Amino acid sequence: MILVFGRSGQVARELAALAPDxxxxxxxxxxxSDPAACAAQIMALRPAVVINTAAYTAVDKAExxxxxxxxVNGEAPGAMARACAELGIPFLHISTDYVFDGQGDQPRGADDPVAPLNAYGRSKRAGEVAVAESGAGYAVLRTxxxxxxxxxxxxxxxxxxxETRDQLTVVGDQIGGPTPARAIAxxxxxxxxxxxxxRPSRGIYHFAGQPATSWAEFAREIFHQAGRATEVSDIPASDYPTPAVRPLNSRLDCADLETDFGIKAPNWTQGLAEVLKDLKHG
Incomplete structure (x- = not known):
């Protein structure tokens, strides 16, 4: 049995479609928020593998x-992973590009130094460390x-x-990889x-949509594929202040995942077409 923490989130819902059992x-x-209870569920259910998709994701509120x-993001995954270590089963966990400082313009590798800019990133990094130190066979998937x-x-x-705007301003200097939840699942x-x-059972890997793009270009592609006439104007992130600082460079190097597991980074424009089709017929 595969045990999944999370039910209503984007990745959990895609997992439910792909793995209904x-x-x-x-x-x-x-x-x-009760890490011990999460570990107790694993010990009671004794699954073959555990996947954690649940998280505290309110980036600005986390400040x-x-x-x-x-x-939620640090102690709970650590407790889950330690339970998996005790049972001798794999533990899979999702992390984020927000563990990096966003400097430069090159894709970040899994082994590159981390330096989170915000509380959310720090909390997710705490989870990575806790999982790595748990003794479990694990894979952390940064997306x-x-x-x-x-x-x-x-x-x-x-x-x-x-639906109500014919022009929008969207941040154009944050660059990253839009990633379809279905591909993550x-x-x-x-x-x-x-x-x-x-197969290799201890490591952090990157999995993000390719090619890298900006939020503004992402918006343009959404409107193009959806047949919307809304025009997009680029603005710098400094013109759209938020409580939590976001990294400007969120490019992720996904080569290790393909080398070790044969899993290729997804093309986000194709994933977008699937999502728009789902929304149209949903």
Whole structure:
């Protein structure tokens, strides 16, 4: 059995579609603000592999709630991973490009130095460290700019705004990889399957949409594919201040994942077409 922490998030919902026989624990069954309870669920259910998709994801709110974010994003994954180590089963966990400082213009490798700019990034880095120190066989999948037909995300926000606006200003100097949640779910299932039969089982990997683009260009492609006439004007991130500082460079080098597991980084424009089709027919 695959045990998944998370039920309503973007990746969890895509996992449910791809792996309907998996066991999913929502907040009612496993609240990550209680790490010991999460570990107890693993010990009680004794799955073959655990995938954690649940997280504290309110990036700006985390500036005021860093302690809470660190429990959910740091301590809980560590407790889960230690339970997996005790059972001798793989643990898979999702992290973020926000562990980096956003300097430069080159893709960051998994082994590059980290220096989070905000509380959310610090909390996710705490989770990476806790998982790595747990003794479990693990894979941490850093990803970025997740989108799908579910929940709240940039694609759905742009489509909603375009219904009443013919012009939008969007940040043009933050560069990264929009990543389809469905592709993340598929990558996690591939990792889980390979790790159960002895493939490399300890490491941090990157998985983000290619090619790298800006939020403004992402918005233009959304409107192009959706047939919306809304025009986009680029603005610098400094013109759109937020409580949490975002990295300007969120490019991720995904080569290691393909080398070790044969999992290629997704093309985000193709993933966008699938999401728009889902939204149209949903």
């Amino acid at each position: 998996a066991r999913f624990l929502g907040r009612a069954e496993a609240d990550l 005021e709630e860093e302690a809470r974010a660190t429990v 970025s700019w997740v989108f799908s037909a579910h929940g709240n995300n940039f694609v759905k926000t742009m489509l909603r705004l375009s 598929a990558a996690l299932l591939s990792l889980a399957g390979q790790m159960q039969v002895g």
